[in-house]
Amino acid sequence: xxxxxxxxxxxxxxxxxxxxxxxxxxxxxxxxxxxxxxxxxxxxxxxxxxxxxxxxxxxxxxxxxxxxxxxxxxxxxxxxxxxxxxxxxxxxxxxxxxxxxxxxxxxxxxxxxxxxxxxxxxxxxxxxxxxxxxxx
Amino acid sequence: xxxxxxxxxxxxxxxxxxxxxxxxxxxxxxxxxxxxxxxxxxxxxxxxxxxxxxxxxxxxxxxxxxxxxxxxxxxxxxxxxxxxxxxxxxxxxxxxxxxxxxxxxxxxxxxxxxxxxxxxxxxxxxxxxxxxxxxx
Numbered sequence: 521x522x523x524x525x526x527x528x529x530x531x532x533x534x535x536x537x538x539x540x541x542x543x544x545x546x547x548x549x550x551x552x553x554x555x556x557x558x559x560x561x562x563x564x565x566x567x568x569x570x571x572x573x574x575x576x577x578x579x580x581x582x583x584x585x586x587x588x589x590x591x592x593x594x595x596x597x598x599x600x601x602x603x604x605x606x607x608x609x610x611x612x613x614x615x616x617x618x619x620x621x622x623x624x625x626x627x628x629x630x631x632x633x634x635x636x637x638x639x640x641x642x643x644x645x646x647x648x649x650x651x652x653x654x655x656x
Numbered sequence: 657x658x659x660x661x662x663x664x665x666x667x668x669x670x671x672x673x674x675x676x677x678x679x680x681x682x683x684x685x686x687x688x689x690x691x692x693x694x695x696x697x698x699x700x701x702x703x704x705x706x707x708x709x710x711x712x713x714x715x716x717x718x719x720x721x722x723x724x725x726x727x728x729x730x731x732x733x734x735x736x737x738x739x740x741x742x743x744x745x746x747x748x749x750x751x752x753x754x755x756x757x758x759x760x761x762x763x764x765x766x767x768x769x770x771x772x773x774x775x776x777x778x779x780x781x782x783x784x785x786x787x788x789x790x791x792x
Binding site: 542545546549553556557560563564630631634637638641644645648649651652655 | 744
């Protein structure tokens with residue numbers, strides 16, 4: 521996307537690495553968020569309540585999915601480091617297409633994981649609203 | 657077209673861009689601080705839930721804990737929205753690849769929600785404090 525505008529130059533490398541770092545930061549946020557939510561939701565797990573039990577199981581599934589997706593995105597960091605190293609050793613610019621592909625893959629995974637987390641939060645809020653309502 | 661205000665129809669001027677980045681950083685830190693506050697309140701309530709024996713007090717702890725978690729989750733969601741929706745816009749603009757794409761309204765809406773959540777957290781802190789004071 522954005523990288524198409526840059527030529528194979530030092531500027532491209534800098535921007536590409538910067539952009540990649542932001543994407544990886546977002547993957548990390550997703551991983552941390554899913555662990556955070558995972559811990560909280562377990563607090564409300566009660567087997568006696570079927571509605572809650574069913575919803576919590578669904579939330580856990582989604583959280584695990586988001587977590588695994590983001591871990592996958594983080595792993596791509598290795599591919600990138602390899603590319604950077606190769607470019608440094610050979611003194612040739614980074615392979616634009618390859619780099620672009622990795623960034624796009626990470627962006628796609630991040631976006632899907634984000635959607636999963638958002639729908640998880642929505643469901644979790646419903647559980648908490650019900651919980652709060654019960655004590656009124 | 658008349659004179660357009662802010663970010664929606666014009667590219668970001670350097671000074672505004674700097675200002676926007678600072679603001680984002682400030683909001684991010686505010687969210688983190690409030691989130692931490694929520695986690696602390698949750699721990700305090702956990703501590704007392706192991707101490708109290710009265711049914712009424714136990715129920716009250718459960719109720720406040722659910723409220724604290726509801727507010728903390730709201731903060732987690734705001735943080736995600738910032739990271740996935742607002743920050744990429746700012747960065748894109750910084751790279752001057754795409755101009756005038758920052759949705760100012762979206763950013764302001766999130767700011768407003770942070771303010772509301774901050775108030776909620778303040779009230780919850782007071783509720784916890786009152787509860788502890790009233791404990792026999």
